[in-house]
Amino acid sequence: MAEVLVLVDHVDGTVRKTTTEMLTAARRLGEPSAVFIGTGFDAARDTLARFGAVKAYRIESAEVTDHLVAPAAEALAQLVERTSPVAVLLPSSLDGKEIAGRLAIKTSSGVLTDAVDVQPTDGGVQVTKSVFAGDFEAVCASTHGSPVVTVKPNSIAAEEAPAELADEVVEVTVSDAARTARIVERSAKQQTGRPALSEAAIVVSGGRGTGGDFGPVETFADTLGAAVGASRAAVDAGWYPHSSQVGQTGVSVSPQLYVAAGISGAIQHRAGMQTSKTIVAVNKDPEAPIFEMVDFGVVGDLFQVLSQAADTISGS
Amino acid sequence: MNIVVCVKYVPDAQSERSFEPDNTTERESVDGLLSELDEYAVEEALAIAEAGDAEVTVLTMGPEAAAAAVKKSLQMGAHKGIHINDEAIAGSDAVATSRVLAAAIDKIGGVDLVLTGLGSTDGTMSVVPAMLAERLGLPQVTFASELSVDGGTVRIRRDGDVASETVEASLPAVVSVTDQINEPRYPSFKGIMAAKKKPVETWSLADLGVDAGEVGLGAAWTTVVSIEQRPPRSQGEIVTDEGQGGAALAEFLTSRKFA
Known part of the structure; x- marks a missing residue:
């Protein structure tokens, strides 16, 4: 069965709910492969397996995590090249959408943002999105390459489907060009104790x-x-x-x-x-x-x- | 310093919206305007120009009417405008849009800073700045709620949902700004008069060396299969608080198992 790449949304290994929703959607399209960038994979492993990830590609290089989106797009592009996935799912966050934009150009693929539903079609993927302030619902498809889809949080109900997860550390090459935007400081948002x-x-x-x-x-x-x-x-x-x-x-x-x-x-x-x-x-x-x-x-x-x-x- | 601000002419969000039979946005009957979110990028460019020495060029692509977006930017204070107007552009997706804008920025040449808004108020994908950076081989520092340019370096603050980051890059770079960054000015009478004499060039795809087959609806890498108007939400029960409104609210929430 063909792979579906899911970019894991996490904070130091604590998997965010969006990831479990994306894994659920990915299972409709093929075999979910989680792409985990950063540190803390051990903390994430169980959750990823519980929601059906069959594989996990671990990218731990600081070259990827210390820079804004471009290296993550390069890393994903290398995985797309290697796996020819049915689709690549990313969270519809600031970073997720930008990685998606760069990835689409790199891999010559259509990009669809803010999906509230993801369904398989004959050899492809269809997504539903709300447009014009939510007054309309559009069903869209990608006609080129491996569809790059960003999924809106809280739209797809996460369902568990435990799988045997095999993980693999992946070495990616990051170009000098991708390292030009440096994150020089990061301060975590104050915790309110309330849900995100x-x-x-x-x-x-x-x-x-x-x-x-x-x-x-x-x-x-x-x-x-x-x-x-x-x-x-x-x-x-x-x-x-x-x-x-x-x-x-x-x-x-x-x-x-x-x-x-x-x-x-x-x-x-x-x-x-x-x-x-x-x-x-x-x-x-x-x-x-x-x-x-x-x-x-x-x-x-x-x-x-x-x-x-x-x-x-x-x-x- | 040369600053290019990419702006979009969008249908007024307050108006009745509809779609053409080919599922593209119906634009004829709807008043358009400079996307509100792009005003912040224009304002930021002007602030940089006023603090130092910079020329601000405003760049748009779209039909004849899109000239209004350039005009408004010039009235605010931008120095010159470029309008890419070519029938073949109609129906372009984000991928094609970034192709055309990148070609225009290449043609302008010697650009130090490309500024954009955080997204358009119609398509709201927010992917074009990242695509532009990818195509131009430039760093992107995006969703800036604060921006400073110091020598050859741009530094921004970016507020995400879990962290606030300070990001810097050397120029040239692509920078998008949020609506938190400044308070866009209204064009002054003087600005409106001055804008009439400012140069605006109109370029075609041929001027950019972009093949018409690379853009437009036919070349889009994505397609809209169908569009349906969401049934309007029907109004539920409205009660007027005469001392028991809160209790009524509690009862409603309990009946729906929210409490």
Whole structure:
């Protein structure tokens, strides 16, 4: 059976949920081969095997990890050359999309980004993606080379399928050109103890209506075990970090439940949350466009509504 | 220093969107404009030019109407414009777009810095800067939320979802900037008047030495099989808080097993 390369998304060997989702999608297309770049493979091994990876290519050279995306694209291109995979799956993250862009040019392959579904076709791959702020769904295919597909987190349900995993350390050659963008400093994001925004099953977001006080939004999020997001207005005002921004120029989320508190629902925000399964909004303004798309809405003051809801849930 | 800013003319995101029978974006009936995210790249180029000595060239590809994106950039303060306009370009995917832009940047020659936005507001793939860097054999330092140029080195801050990185590269380089980097200026009256006298060149594919068969819908390495409008979400229950709104919300979430 033909191989499907999956670029492992991990932090020092802790495999992110996106990877298990990509391995699940890869199994539909062929035999998943994990491509693990960096250190910490031993910590990742079990998870990769549990979700069906048959092979793992380990690339541990610091030449690859100390530089931005270009060496990773070169390493993957060498593996594509060697294995002629049915497809290469990468996470739809900043790095993932850029590696995909470079890989596509290197291997003369079509690139498809932000896939919410991946299915096999006659000898090929079809992906589904949301376009135009989530108003349309497009089914796309690559017609050239080994399709390079970036997969949107939280879109495909990860399913276990334990496999015998054989790993192999791969030496790759990195050109001088690929080493020109150096990462000179890296500081890990402060841990909030909450789930990662792009992977969370529940997201609670605050906007202009918070007036800068995210306390009730955070408390309510913690009651539900949710991640906290913010609208662009809240981020621009300096109330919440940009890494938490939900929308077109921030993170695009697709959780089981999305709660918008004090967010009017401009198209740029909708673009980042419209594919959420259930949507709830709390807003003072009954005319706020967000109410047009909710499964449940409360017209009222978010401070009172969220705290009463949190108390009710905690007490029950 | 020579700075080229790549900009895109996009359909207004607020308008009704639709597709042509060949699954390309319907652009005729929709007002277009300079992609909002490209304004940050233009602004950053202008800031660099104002702090030192740089010439800012704005580069776009697209139909006749795309000249509006160049014009707006010139009104903001860019020095000159290049518009690649060729019928064969229609329907080009990201791969072909990067081919054409790379050829144009080669033709311009002596470019120190290529600036772009973080993505277009229509296609939103964010892959063209990486593809450009690949084709031009240049380093890419992308998604910059801070940028500084010091001598022959560019240094940026890049905020990912798990870490914040400082990345540097020597020039020439391809740099994309986010909407966090600056506050784009509005064109002043003086800028609008001055833009009328600024040089804009229109180039065809032949001018770039790019074969028409390499670009356009027919040459795309990807294809859209089908497009369907997502059924509009129907409005659910809306309650007005008269003291029990929070309890009602809790009840809804419990009934759906979220709490």
